[in-house]
Amino acid sequence: MQHITASDIDAMEQRYRAHFINGLSGYKSANLIGTQDTQGNTNLAIVSSVFHLGANPPLMGMIVRPHSVPRHTLENLLATGCYSINHVTEAIYQAAHQTSARYPQSTSEFAACGLTPHEIPDFAAPLVQESPIQMGLELVSTQTLVNGTELVIGEIKHIVIQKQAIQSDGFIDIEQLGTVALSSLDSYHSAKRLNRLSYAKPDKTPEAIALNGEPLTD
Amino acid sequence: MQHITASDIDAMEQRYRAHFINGLSGYKSANLIGTQDTQGNTNLAIVSSVFHLGANPPLMGMIVRPHSVPRHTLENLLATGCYSINHVTEAIYQAAHQTSARYPQSTSEFAACGLTPHEIPDFAAPLVQESPIQMGLELVSTQTLVNGTELVIGEIKHIVIQKQAIQSDGFIDIEQLGTVALSSLDSYHSAKRLNRLSYAKPDKTPEAIALNGEPLTD
Numbered sequence: 464m465q466h467i468t469a470s471d472i473d474a475m476e477q478r479y480r481a482h483f484i485n486g487l488s489g490y491k492s493a494n495l496i497g498t499q500d501t502q503g504n505t506n507l508a509i510v511s512s513v514f515h516l517g518a519n520p521p522l523m524g525m526i527v528r529p530h531s532v533p534r535h536t537l538e539n540l541l542a543t544g545c546y547s548i549n550h551v552t553e554a555i556y557q558a559a560h561q562t563s564a565r566y567p568q569s570t571s572e573f574a575a576c577g578l579t580p581h582e583i584p585d586f587a588a589p590l591v592q593e594s595p596i597q598m599g600l601e602l603v604s605t606q607t608l609v610n611g612t613e614l615v616i617g618e619i620k621h622i623v624i625q626k627q628a629i630q631s632d633g634f635i636d637i638e639q640l641g642t643v644a645l646s647s648l649d650s651y652h653s654a655k656r657l658n659r660l661s662y663a664k665p666d667k668t669p670e671a672i673a674l675n676g677e678p679l680t681d
Numbered sequence: 682m683q684h685i686t687a688s689d690i691d692a693m694e695q696r697y698r699a700h701f702i703n704g705l706s707g708y709k710s711a712n713l714i715g716t717q718d719t720q721g722n723t724n725l726a727i728v729s730s731v732f733h734l735g736a737n738p739p740l741m742g743m744i745v746r747p748h749s750v751p752r753h754t755l756e757n758l759l760a761t762g763c764y765s766i767n768h769v770t771e772a773i774y775q776a777a778h779q780t781s782a783r784y785p786q787s788t789s790e791f792a793a794c795g796l797t798p799h800e801i802p803d804f805a806a807p808l809v810q811e812s813p814i815q816m817g818l819e820l821v822s823t824q825t826l827v828n829g830t831e832l833v834i835g836e837i838k839h840i841v842i843q844k845q846a847i848q849s850d851g852f853i854d855i856e857q858l859g860t861v862a863l864s865s866l867d868s869y870h871s872a873k874r875l876n877r878l879s880y881a882k883p884d885k886t887p888e889a890i891a892l893n894g895e896p897l898t899d
C-alpha cells in the first residue's frame with residue numbers, strides 16, 4: 464500500500480491530480496441535465512454529481528462548477544426555476560459524454576449530440592426522450608460552497624419511467640434499464656448486482672433478498 | 682412509460698417511497714466512514730452519499746441524516762475534527778452493510794462487523810485495513826440543509842491506496858480494486874467498464890481510450 468500525503472497531492476501535475484482525486488470518491492451517478500433559457504433555447508449537460516438528498520419531500524442535490532461547461536445549465540435553471548435529470552444508459556453514454564464539449568451557447572447539445580427533447584406540459588425544461596428515467600425538478604435553492612462550486616437543490620415534481628423496472632416494494636431495477644455509472648472523469652461502467660441485502664439488525668447477519676425485497680426461498 | 686407526479690409521490694407509503702426515491706439518482710458510491718470519540722472509542726458507518734467536490738484543494742462532501750444510524754459519526758467528527766472514508770469492495774460489502782445496524786454507542790462496529798481499524802500517526806480517526814482505498818480527511822465545515830440533513834465537507838490529507846491501480850495519467854482503476862456501487866437503499870453492484878472516452882470536443886465524436894488515457898492503437 465502506498466501512503467500519499469497532502470503535500471504529495473499538492474505537488475501533482477494539474478491534469479494528473481484531476482483524474483486521481485476524481486477517482487477517489489468511488490462510483491458516481493451519470494445524468495443528463497436538461498434546461499432551457501427564457502427564449503426556449505435548450506441545453507443539455509452531463510454531470511456526475513447528482514445525489515439523493517431526501518425522500519420526503521423528494522429532493523436531489525448536484526454540484527456545478529460555475530466556470531465549467533455546465534455553466535449554461537446554471538444560468539438557465541436560475542432563469543426558469545426548473546431543470547430535468549435523466550439517467551445515462553449504455554445506449555446513450557457516448558452521446559451523453561459528447562454534451563461536455565464546449566459548444567457555443569447558441570448550439571443545443573440535443574441536436575449536436577443526437578438526443579431528443581421530451582417536452583411535458585407546464586414545465587419549462589426539456590427531458591431526454593431516450594432516457595428510461597426522466598425527472599422534472601423545481602429549483603429549491605442554490606448556494607456557493609467553500610471552493611466556489613454551486614450546490615443546487617431541487618424537488619422532484621415529475622418522473623417519467625419505464626414502469627416494469629419498479630418492484631413491488633418500490634425498489635427500481637436500474638440495471639434492467641441499462642443505467643451506467645461513472646468513475647473519475649471519463650470512465651463509464653455497466654453494473655452487475657451482487658445482491659440486495661436485508662435490513663441490518665445488531666443480532667443477525669445480513670441476508671440476500673429477492674429483487675422485490677421478499678426473503679429468498681430455497 | 683409511466684408519468685408519476687408530485688401528488689403520486691406524496692401518496693406513496695413511506696417505506697415504498699424511501700426505496701423508490703433513493704433509486705432515482707442512479708448509482709451511488711459505497712464508503713465506510715471511520716471516526717472515534719474523544720476517548721478513542723471507534724465507530725464505523727456505511728454511507729452512500731460521499732461525492733467529489735473539488736481536486737485542488739482535494740475536497741469531498743457527504744450528507745448525513747442527524748437522526749439516522751450515522752449520527753455517532755457526526756458527533757465524533759465534530760468532536761475530533763477528522764474522519765476517514767474507505768471504499769467498500771466485493772470482499773467486505775456484507776460486513777459494511779452490517780455497520781448500518783443500530784448498535785449501542787458503546788459497541789464498535791469494527792469489532793461487531795469483523796473489520797480492522799488501521800491507525801495512522803497523528804490522525805484521530807481509524808481507517809479500514811481491509812479497504813484498498815483509505816482516506817484521512819480533516820473537517821472543513823458542516824451545515825444544515827433545507828430538509829434537516831447535514832452537509833459535511835472535508836479535505837483529504839492522507840490516502841492509503843493499492844498503488845498498482847493508479848494509471849500513468851492519474852486515473853484509478855477502481856474496478857481492479859473491487860470497489861462496489863450502491864443503488865437505492867440496499868442493492869450492491871460490481872462494475873464492468875464500457876470504455877474510457879476521450880476529452881469531448883465540438884468537432885469530433887468521443888473515442889474509446891486505453892486504461893492509461895493513451896489513444897487506442899489498432
